[in-house]
Amino acid sequence: MDLEPSPLAQPFPDMPQIDGIMLRVARAGYKNWDRADLTFIELAEGTALAGVFTRNVCCSTEVEMGREQVVLGRARALVVNAGNSNAFTGHRGREAVEQIMAQVAAHLDCNPSDVLVSSTGVIGVPLPKDKARDGVAAALTADEVSWEEAALSIGTTDTFAKGATASAMIGDTRVTLNGIIKGSGMIAPDMATMLGYIFTDAAVDPAFLQQCLTAANRRSFSCITVDSDTSTSDTVLAFATGKAGNPLLSSFDDAGADAFMAALDDVCRQLAHLVVRDGEGAQKFITVSVQGAVDDDSARRIGLAVAKSPLVKTAIAGGDANWGRVVMAVGKAGEPADRDKLGIAFAGHWAARDGLPLPDYDEAPVARHLEGREVDLTVDIGIGEGRATVWTCDLTHGYISINADYRS
Amino acid sequence: MDLEPSPLAQPFPDMPQIDGIMLRVARAGYKNWDRADLTFIELAEGTALAGVFTRNVCCSTEVEMGREQVVLGRARALVVNAGNSNAFTGHRGREAVEQIMAQVAAHLDCNPSDVLVSSTGVIGVPLPKDKARDGVAAALTADEVSWEEAALSIGTTDTFAKGATASAMIGDTRVTLNGIIKGSGMIAPDMATMLGYIFTDAAVDPAFLQQCLTAANRRSFSCITVDSDTSTSDTVLAFATGKAGNPLLSSFDDAGADAFMAALDDVCRQLAHLVVRDGEGAQKFITVSVQGAVDDDSARRIGLAVAKSPLVKTAIAGGDANWGRVVMAVGKAGEPADRDKLGIAFAGHWAARDGLPLPDYDEAPVARHLEGREVDLTVDIGIGEGRATVWTCDLTHGYISINADYRS
The missing domain is CATH 3.10.20.340 (ArgJ beta chain, C-terminal domain)
Known part of the structure; x- marks a missing residue:
């Protein structure tokens, strides 16, 4: 279905590069459409990871595994599949996720648990392993793309690309935070739901990043609703590459921590608002x-x-x-x-x-x-x-x- | 607004008279419409009362007072106003209800607390005392009407009159239960919400009647939803005149109590289904x-x-x-x-x-x-x-x- 852009749509912002982040996309062909639908984001070694996930009891394999990975606090890559949520697909769905993790880990020479996977789209159909394998192979060696292209590639029934950016001073180091998001709130056709990703070059301890993301989520994503239906795939992840070279943030006592928290709040609130602005049928x-x-x-x-x-x-x-x-x-x-x-x-x-x-x-x-x-x-x-x-x-x-x- | 009857509408059933119940209606003119909108139901002396009410914190005066009256367990009359919910109207709303109770009590020579009042319709406008006074005066001396006319008179945006009947044997006495209801589930324009009334000639102890109604409600009205919006006025009352002359039911150990409970379940379920069948926009x-x-x-x-x-x-x-x-x-x-x-x-x-x-x-x-x-x-x-x-x-x-x- 091709929908007109929401009357509440906003233009995609100018988003700077973030050191330690490389964006690539490919056409896995998860649906019969003419567009990139597999997004591969490579993260520098030592990138800290935090995440918040849906509380839906019938969550997807990707959410289950993501919860475990967030505990480890480290990430080297993110793969986002658009067009198939891989939810309610049992062991066959899990095998497809594990295949993607192994394929990317072999390429980057990292642990499979360092590779995050998200999927949204139709429910009850296992993610096709052959399409995933070919799509990942193509993405691993593709040219880098812009933030806007990555934001378009993760979307499903979204009517416009959604991104937000902010910065903060940590001591005398300026750090950047970029975010992209897809979804129309908690709800969209075929369970195509909210996935949000925030990337920063700041050096942040994973536990503190989790503390900040949890707080920001409570004031942003947890404060929006389109129609009250909580999805099985909702995921927000934050990645901090540390490439900005600031002194590591590990608590709110650290200089610059409040500024970082404010910038994260800002990006999360912007992204949350964009989801509401693309709410299904939204006019106001x-x-x-x-x-x-x-x-x-x-x-x-x-x-x-x-x-x-x-x-x-x-x-x-x-x-x-x-x-x-x-x-x-x-x-x-x-x-x-x-x-x-x-x-x-x-x-x-x-x-x-x-x-x-x-x-x-x-x-x-x-x-x-x-x-x-x-x-x-x-x-x-x-x-x-x-x-x-x-x-x-x-x-x-x-x-x-x-x-x-x-x-x- | 005049709406077409719901495609799920059902014909009004044949409902027998119930000894000890007299139905009258009048035109109070709460709205600018050409119909009866005040219903006055006189109940025999000694009628037992039970009730369940909305759990909405911002409930109407009628609901607040009804909760207190149900504790007393006795009723002599019910007055239902259609077109004005009298909710969110503060002390002026309360004065209007007390005026109706006093006026009816003087006519029947009973306590004001024996007079139950319900109102649904527009919110935030105190029930006009002059219209209520004239309407009650007209209703007190009006001719008796049928169950269908009473069901129509309590309705607001309902698209069809809703009633249900059942009977049960208590020992060798057949008792009848009649119910009428209005509403489109928890929700309708202007907060015109669900009001249900069940009348029986059975002799039932008020505490046991409450026990039965609470159980029946849990399996009927508490199991329906049109759109999840819980109203400020939802009320279901049960009245038992005792005129059938059966041995008083006061616990499930009594002969016939199970049959009475089954008949009450039946009527409540029928009424609940009728509300769903008139759900706003319902096609299925x-x-x-x-x-x-x-x-x-x-x-x-x-x-x-x-x-x-x-x-x-x-x-x-x-x-x-x-x-x-x-x-x-x-x-x-x-x-x-x-x-x-x-x-x-x-x-x-x-x-x-x-x-x-x-x-x-x-x-x-x-x-x-x-x-x-x-x-x-x-x-x-x-x-x-x-x-x-x-x-x-x-x-x-x-x-x-x-x-x-x-x-x-």
Whole structure:
């Protein structure tokens, strides 16, 4: 299916090279399409690795193995297959992953466990070993490609290439962070789901990189939803080559660690937003800010309950400032809340406060705000200091068309 | 908005009179419409009461007060307002409810706490006291109406009147159970949500009636979903007038108690199915049967994760036997499951077993099954004896049209 670019699409940014990272792609032909669908990223020796993965119990072999590899904390290569998720394929799927790892390890003279593999696409069909073998062989010796080409190559039903970049000073060394991502949130046809990769030339201890990625994930990827369906393949990996030559970062006490964390937060948030902007059928980018909850985690759960509510998302799609539906969604979150302290605002205009509609609430400026592409919704729980921001898109006919009208 | 009757609608059944129950309706004019919208049901003295309510934290005044009244276990009247939910209206909403209770109590010479009030419809607008007063006054002296007229009068955006009946032998006494219900599942425009009422002439102790209703609810209303949005007003009440003259039922050791429980289960299940059949935009009625879970509660939660998944619901809407999406939904339920023991069948045809697609799976009969109005999906978790059945409808363009294309 060829989809028009999302109306919320953003241009691919200028992304600098990162020392110790080489990008190559090949045409494995996992689907009947005319494009690169196997991405091979070579990482310098000594690259530190961190990762976060889906909590879906029925996760793919790639996710299972990735979890084990992250514990080791080292990586030499990443292979991403597009068009076949290799999920729910039993031992045959596992053999295909092990074949790729062995093939790349032989070429790089490293351990197979240093080779990370990700796959997204159709479920229940084992990754074809012959196509994988030929594709990897071609990729190993292919010319290097740009970040944008790599971002296109990992995509499946994405409507635009997604990348983000940031930098930070560690002492007097400038380090760069680049990220690429694919997916339309937690959900897309054929289980083609979210895969994100962040690369940096910073020298970072693997355990500390994991600590930073876990924290950044909690404030970015864990704060987005397109339609609440959590995939079997979701993966975010971070690779640090160390080539920038900064003093090794191993804790937040180190000089520059806060700057690195801020840059990682920045890249992760940019990437997460891009996924929402490519949400299936999305016409509006919605920011839900929750304040006054008992704590930040509670605020995030309330925000996600609002962001997942089909009633809220269809109301916004229709340009309807239906704050009653927001009340419902807050109430169903199961978090501490007091109906009589609740406040709701669109773009800073309060529709309700202290559990009551405001008598002088003027819907006209709110209606104008809802006609735009970016919608801001604030929920004040009114009982504490907890805050969180989550992001989602509206629920439209385009979502139904993509998922029901076409056979996948 | 005038909607076509759901393609899944069923004719209103023949429902016998129940001794001790009188149905009356009036036009309060809560909205600008040409129909009865206030229902007044008088109950014989000594009628036992039980109830279950939404767990939405931001529930309506009616729900808050109903919870207190159910503890007392007695009722003399029920008033249902259609078109205004009176939710999120603070003390002014509470005053309106108390006014109705006092007005009816004066007429029947009973305690105000014996008068149950329910309201559904627009949120955030206090129930207008003058319209309520005039409506109640008209209803108190109106002619009696049929069950179908009462079912129509409690509806808001429902596309057909919904009722169910069953009977049971208690010793040599036949008792009757009638139920009426309104709603499109947990969700409908303007928070017009599920209200269900069951009436019987059986003599049942209030505590035992509550025990039975709680059990029946767990197997019926708690096993349906239209789109996962839990309302602020959901209420199911059961009234037992005792006029049949059977020996009082007060525990499952009593003769006839099992038959009464079975009849109550029957009525509740019928009513729950009718709500799904009027689900917004519904084109197909979907039964999800889960077996092999660690226990029945776990099976129910897995079934609801499948039934709530937009990906599964849109796939079925499109006639696509996309069992990969079912795998995803099982995995995201967060319940014990083993990917490598999972089985999935449509209408008895197994697409996958023991965590693998079946090589001889024939999609043709499944595709024919999915073209029909009734879809059966079975999930075998393969690790225990827990079972549950849940019901939902597909997710279609009709849902988006109802909730996004029209301003509510």
